[in-house]
Amino acid sequence: xxxxxxxxxxxxxxxxxxxxxxxxxxxxxxxxxxxxxxxxxxxxxxxxxxxxxxxxxxxxxxxxxxxxxxxxxxxxxxxxxxxxxxxxxxxxxxxxxxxxxxxxxxxxxxxxxxxxxxxxxxxxxxxxxxxxxxxxxxxxxxxxxxxxxxxxxxxxxxxxxxxxxxxxxxxxxxxxxxxxxxxxxxxxxxxxxxxxxxxxxxxxxxxxxxxxxxxxxxxxxxxxxxxxxxxxxxxxxxxxxxxxxxxxxxxxxxxxxxxxxxxxxxxxxxxxxxxxxxxxxxxxxxxxxxxxxxxxxxxxxxxxxxxxxxxxxxxxxxxxxxxxxxxxxxxxxxxxxxxxxxxxxxxxxxxxxxxxxxxxxxxxxxxxxxxxxxxxxxxxxxxxxxxxxxxxxxxxxxxxxxxxxxxxxxxxxxxxxxxxxxxxxxxxxxxxxxxxxxxxxxxxxxxxxxxxxxxxxxxxxxxxxxxxxxxxxxxxxxxxxxxxxxxxxxxxxxxxxxxxxxxxxxxxxxxxxxxxxxxxxxxxxxxxxxxxxxxxxxxxxxxxxxxxxxxxxxxxxxxxxxxxxxxxxxxxxxxxxxxxxxxxxxxxxxxxxxxxxxxxxxxxxxxxxxxxxxxxxxxxxxxxxxxxxxxxxxxxxxxxxxxxxxxxxxxxxxxxxxxxxxxxxxxxxxxxxxxxxxxxxxxxxxxxxxxxxxxxxxxxxxxxxxxxxx
Amino acid sequence: xxxxxxxxxxxxxxxxxxxxxxxxxxxxxxxxxxxxxxxxxxxxxxxxxxxxxxxxxxxxxxxxxxxxxxxxxxxxxxxxxxxxxxxxxxxxxxxxxxx
Numbered sequence: 001x002x003x004x005x006x007x008x009x010x011x012x013x014x015x016x017x018x019x020x021x022x023x024x025x026x027x028x029x030x031x032x033x034x035x036x037x038x039x040x041x042x043x044x045x046x047x048x049x050x051x052x053x054x055x056x057x058x059x060x061x062x063x064x065x066x067x068x069x070x071x072x073x074x075x076x077x078x079x080x081x082x083x084x085x086x087x088x089x090x091x092x093x094x095x096x097x098x099x100x101x102x103x104x105x106x107x108x109x110x111x112x113x114x115x116x117x118x119x120x121x122x123x124x125x126x127x128x129x130x131x132x133x134x135x136x137x138x139x140x141x142x143x144x145x146x147x148x149x150x151x152x153x154x155x156x157x158x159x160x161x162x163x164x165x166x167x168x169x170x171x172x173x174x175x176x177x178x179x180x181x182x183x184x185x186x187x188x189x190x191x192x193x194x195x196x197x198x199x200x201x202x203x204x205x206x207x208x209x210x211x212x213x214x215x216x217x218x219x220x221x222x223x224x225x226x227x228x229x230x231x232x233x234x235x236x237x238x239x240x241x242x243x244x245x246x247x248x249x250x251x252x253x254x255x256x257x258x259x260x261x262x263x264x265x266x267x268x269x270x271x272x273x274x275x276x277x278x279x280x281x282x283x284x285x286x287x288x289x290x291x292x293x294x295x296x297x298x299x300x301x302x303x304x305x306x307x308x309x310x311x312x313x314x315x316x317x318x319x320x321x322x323x324x325x326x327x328x329x330x331x332x333x334x335x336x337x338x339x340x341x342x343x344x345x346x347x348x349x350x351x352x353x354x355x356x357x358x359x360x361x362x363x364x365x366x367x368x369x370x371x372x373x374x375x376x377x378x379x380x381x382x383x384x385x386x387x388x389x390x391x392x393x394x395x396x397x398x399x400x401x402x403x404x405x406x407x408x409x410x411x412x413x414x415x416x417x418x419x420x421x422x423x424x425x426x427x428x429x430x431x432x433x434x435x436x437x438x439x440x441x442x443x444x445x446x447x448x449x450x451x452x453x454x455x456x457x458x459x460x461x462x463x464x465x466x467x468x469x470x471x472x473x474x475x476x477x478x479x480x481x482x483x484x485x486x487x488x489x490x491x492x493x494x495x496x497x498x499x500x501x502x503x504x505x506x507x508x509x510x511x512x513x514x515x516x517x518x519x520x521x522x523x524x525x526x527x528x529x530x531x532x533x534x535x536x537x538x539x540x541x542x543x544x545x546x547x548x549x550x551x552x553x554x555x556x557x558x559x560x561x562x563x564x565x566x567x568x569x570x571x572x573x574x575x576x577x578x579x580x581x582x583x584x585x586x587x588x589x590x591x592x593x594x595x596x597x598x599x600x601x602x603x604x605x606x607x608x609x610x611x612x613x614x615x616x617x618x619x620x621x622x623x624x625x626x627x628x629x630x631x632x633x634x635x636x637x638x639x640x641x642x643x644x645x646x647x648x649x650x651x652x653x654x655x656x657x658x659x660x661x662x663x664x665x666x667x668x669x670x671x672x673x674x675x676x677x678x679x680x681x682x683x684x685x686x687x688x689x690x691x692x693x694x695x696x697x698x699x700x701x702x703x704x705x706x707x708x709x710x
Numbered sequence: 711x712x713x714x715x716x717x718x719x720x721x722x723x724x725x726x727x728x729x730x731x732x733x734x735x736x737x738x739x740x741x742x743x744x745x746x747x748x749x750x751x752x753x754x755x756x757x758x759x760x761x762x763x764x765x766x767x768x769x770x771x772x773x774x775x776x777x778x779x780x781x782x783x784x785x786x787x788x789x790x791x792x793x794x795x796x797x798x799x800x801x802x803x804x805x806x807x808x809x
Binding site for chain 1: 728731732733734735740801802804805806807808
């Protein structure tokens with residue numbers, strides 16, 4: 001595939017970086033919030049506009065040669081290891097580019113309202129721009145090293161933003177947890193890259209001679225074991241970044257960051273990096289069947305596992321966080337089943353509705369003065385109509401209401417999990433159950449938050465409102481509704497927050513039509529669809545529907561009906577359980593206390609990790625590495641050297657009495673000794689006989705002749 | 711006068727110089743002792759030159775005189791400054807280099 005050159009890509013990637021640098025360096029001095037958010041917004045909005053320009057540039061190209069390429073500078077040139085900082089835009093990275101810059105721009109806009117008055121306003125926007133830059137490196141990099149740079153960069157931005165309000169120790173700890181958990185995954189990712197380089201001699205997945213092309217040309221030339229190993233190692237990296245079992249534990253805690261960050265980084269973009277990476281290396285995963293099947297089951301298991309935890313959480317952001325983990329599981333299920341285009345499609349629809357849900361929750365949290373416990377919500381529909389409408393649309397989308405975005409993509413995933421050559425009934429059952437849980441916890445949020453009676457925060461309830469600003473209210477508009485707590489009625493958020501909500505809400509409704517499942521079109525390929533658009537990238541990695549299902553559209557219709565009715569069932573279940581309960585919600589706990597307990601405590605995974613991994617590691621580090629290796633061995637050697645010097649100095653120092661005469665005496669003595677030694681040991685060849693001869697000559701010729709007379 | 715007498719005399723002068731530097735307290739005397747050593751060497755040079763002829767040794771002697779003159783000028787300046795600091799020119803008053 002010959003790629004055309006473009007220089008727009010450099011602008012796209014440079015602007016967010018410049019924005020981050022500008023705000024990071026000057027924000028503190030200038031203290032001008034308007035300037036800060038104008039610069040930050042422009043640094044994302046301009047690339048967002050350019051992304052559309054680039055899209056049309058791609059559309060204008062031949063379908064099979066759709067790629068734009070730009071090498072910015074030679075980066076690492078060591079012998080045969082040649083890495084350039086190159087950018088590559090093909091249909092796949094174009095989808096990611098559009099999602100990142102456009103949703104990124106919306107969330108920047110939203111943040112202007114949400115973060116208003118925060119004392120580190122400039123720092124927030126600098127980090128957010130930095131994130132966009134790193135994420136663009138990740139998706140636009142034409143080789144895995146640039147991708148890895150972005151991969152680590154988004155990790156850094158994520159860490160900085162999770163711990164944004166670091167005065168609270170818990171937030172700082174959550175940031176640390178995310179960072180350290182990701183290190184485990186990155187270790188696998190780096191090993192995977194090494195394996196790829198050894199096998200293919202390049203780290204470029206795309207273009208002529210890239211990894212995908214090499215595999216497509218001659219798959220038999222490569223050892224299949226090593227392909228599996230490399231794919232698995234890369235998937236370990238994906239597990240860390242995209243929060244899959246067993247490395248998902250950091251994502252729920254990452255909700256400690258500001259809510260727009262949760263929406264952008266921990267729902268819409270960064271956490272989908274693993275899915276993107278697999279789509280980018282589709283050739284590798286296509287030829288790694290065992291690894292793909294592991295991806296499938298890990299994805300399906302994560303989808304269900306996280307969804308069950310989401311059933312009982314009371315913190316609105318916690319529910320959405322587990323929902324994100326679960327939805328990422330759906331994407332990996334698609335990847336494992338070989339439905340790469342559908343995984344990317346779900347990535348996109350998920351970005352729409354999950355960003356909408358997170359921003360909606362942020363709007364609610366701001367209105368409720370940073371109370372995140374849904375037990376104190378209720379009846380917010382009346383006060384926040386826009387937030388409610390958009391949140392409801394996104395809820396229907398994620399729950400799989402027919403023809404909304406989530407339905408289109410999730411149903412395809414269910415179908416592929418069931419009927420693909422690489423699918424299985426077990427995987428299907430897992431994701432179907434996950435789909436039920438998804439609908440259940442989402443409607444539970446709706447009942448507890450927006451519908452029913454408003455419960456309000458009880459008087460004197462200590463909630464985490466330590467972050468100044470970031471809510472549209474002040475205490476002056478408290479007009480004493482006793483039942484509604486002391487804050488007064490919740491109010492709808494300002495336009496900077498509702499506009500992004502409306503855009504994302506609308507996308508949640510219509511976004512699914514970007515790729516209509518083939519069953520609705522009678523398996524005719526539609527020209528204007530994501531599936532068709534991605535085809536050039538994925539053409540060599542086509543997994544098919546298993547033969548006996550290939551023409552069984554009745555089965556597919558049946559499964560679709562099943563998943564829709566499962567969603568409806570979940571809705572009615574929440575209706576029965578949660579409608580009209582004006583007390584704190586504990587129906588679940590009352591009916592199944594032990595199950596509730598397990599779910600509430602997240603299946604005790606954190607505790608298990610604590611006991612089996614962290615405790616032994618800390619113990620080993622403290623007692624073994626610190627007390628023995630560090631204190632005894634390393635410090636011992638260092639101290640020995642130091643003490644040796646000290647003792648020598650004490651002994652030798654006495655010579656330096658400062659007494660001039662003694663020094664002079666010692667010097668003369670030493671000089672005499674050296675000279676004597678030189679003569680005795682023959683170092684200096686002193687011919688004493690010459691002197692003796694002199695004397696005898698002088699004697700012989702008489703005193704007068706020798707000394708010039710007397 | 712045999713050469714060995716001259717060399718012996720030169721050796722004695724040099725030893726006196728060394729002893730002066732090593733034993734005396736007065737900085738001025740120490741400086742004078744240094745001069746004594748230099749002149750002892752000069753004497754040896756001149757004596758040997760007389761025996762074997764040539765001008766090399768004379769050149770050396772002249773150079774040593776120059777060095778000695780310079781040394782006295784600088785040395786005296788230092789001694790004057792040291793005296794201003796401590797009101798003393800006893801070697802024992804100056805022990806800042808003690809280890």
